[in-house]
Amino acid sequence: MPELYIGLMSGTSLDGVDGVLADFSSSQPHVIAHASAPMPDALGAELLALNSSGADELHRAALAGNALMRVYAAVAGELLAGSSTPREAVRAVGAHGQTVRHRPQEFDGTGYTLQLCQPALLAELCGIDVVADFRSRDVAAGGQGAPLAPFFHRAMFGRAGETVGVLNLGGISNITLLRADGSQLGFDCGPANALMDAWCAEHKGQPYDMDGAWAASGNVLPALLDAMLADPYFTKAPPKSTGRDLFNRRWLDAHLAAIGPAAPADVQATLADLTARACSADVLRYQPDLRRLIVCGGGAFNRHVMGRLAALLPGAQVASSGDSGLPPLQVEATAFAWLARKAVLREKLHLQSTTGARGARVLGCIYPA
Known part of the structure; x- marks a missing residue:
């Protein structure tokens, strides 16, 4: 029986959003469909600007996160339509969000990593469980939060x-x-x-x-x-x-x-x-x-x-x-579909050799549809 997950990724390049619909029922992931959307110019400019401190940035970040989720949802919809897959067949969507600050282990010894993502809105738009915030638990465990x-x-x-x-x-x-x-x-x-x-x-x-x-x-x-x-x-x-x-x-x-x-x-x-x-x-x-x-x-x-x-x-x-x-262009989106599955199954990842975290942790928070 297929084990379907969607992965959505917008990277540091700010060029767009890539998405995959992947099946994890066999030993190796199988990508059923791939879709992408260019980053709207105004949104890309705002996300870039939010990499630095600025006026009213909390308000602007919240609205940019909303706008980004609408692009994510459009890509997810294209994946479903293009593959004739009902949303009920997809176990979860893995949504990375857009990194705007990444300062692990700095300031107070723990630091932070910040990805703009409104997973509750994405769950509402897609009607599918969403897994997001993959990096924070690793940072909390003393890790770099990247790469995952x-x-x-x-x-x-x-x-x-x-x-x-x-x-x-x-x-x-x-x-x-x-x-x-x-x-x-x-x-x-x-x-x-x-x-x-x-x-x-x-x-x-x-x-x-x-x-x-x-x-x-x-x-x-x-x-x-x-x-x-x-x-x-x-x-x-x-x-x-x-x-x-x-x-x-x-x-x-x-x-x-x-x-x-x-x-x-x-x-x-x-x-x-x-x-x-x-x-x-x-x-x-x-x-x-x-x-x-x-x-x-x-x-x-x-x-x-x-x-x-x-x-x-x-x-x-x-x-x-x-x-x-x-x-x-499918690798990172598939990676976050894979990470979403790990979160759903509560499978811990042994992070120390890569991020330096203190031990194995489950990454990601689940937002039910």
């Missing part, structure tokens, strides 16, 4: 007796190392599409650098690259996680100011190389014998970054997750 996808990566991409790397290139990059002995390591590497997309939008009027062609036309600026890579985050030992709280336009502008005028294409080339070098350095530091790196997220379509990763990791086969059975 590594647990799903093992279920989807793990192979007995083989070491496999899974690299997600979303707004932020994160790596999962699934080791042959059954252990795993996962953490955020640094910025990926967030900075590249912002720079491309400003200078080219395009939401992203198609295939990385603009970056490929420029020349890497060694002084800028070295200065950015000198940020302490890159050499900090895991568990660690990051986001726009650190890697934002202010961070980039500070480095640009230090080197003086630069051609926009050269800055784009340097940002692309920053992503490739940070990720490859983490692979070489923690799994130098890696032979297979599976890449997902929007960055998997950036041919220039993929080429740089392959050049920097000559011993590894670098390939899209599509070659391993799940297209790049």
Whole structure:
């Protein structure tokens, strides 16, 4: 009998919402349907603005959460309609929400992570139980609250007796190392599409650098690259996680100011190389014998970054997750469908090796329809 869950994800890139309808009745997840919706321009701008303190931000955040849930509900509706699936057949919807602040372990020792999400509204709109707030329990248990996808990566991409790397290139990059002995390591590497997309939008009027062609036309600026890579985050030992709280336009502008005028294409080339070098350095530091790196997220379509990763990791086969059975834009949404199922079944995840949490915990809160 099918075991159906919906996963909905809007990532740091702020480019849109991805959703999947997945069946978990067999040993490996099976995606029945995939749907996506672009982020409305005004909502995307507001979500980006809410990454920083501003006037009346509690009011604005609440309304932005409502608006985001309407986009989520539309994607869920498209999944059901496109697959001719009645909503009663779906056990739950896993809704990640939009991260606007991520400061684990800071300030009072516990810190916080904040995803804008109105799960009660989403349950009302969809008529399906909703699981949300996946990260807070991990933070409460002393963890980073991110990344959470590594647990799903093992279920989807793990192979007995083989070491496999899974690299997600979303707004932020994160790596999962699934080791042959059954252990795993996962953490955020640094910025990926967030900075590249912002720079491309400003200078080219395009939401992203198609295939990385603009970056490929420029020349890497060694002084800028070295200065950015000198940020302490890159050499900090895991568990660690990051986001726009650190890697934002202010961070980039500070480095640009230090080197003086630069051609926009050269800055784009340097940002692309920053992503490739940070990720490859983490692979070489923690799994130098890696032979297979599976890449997902929007960055998997950036041919220039993929080429740089392959050049920097000559011993590894670098390939899209599509070659391993799940297209790049479906991986994270499927991960949150998988996490929703774990919450419904009250199954604990052993988080310590990835987030640093004190022990196994059930992640997510359930909002009945």
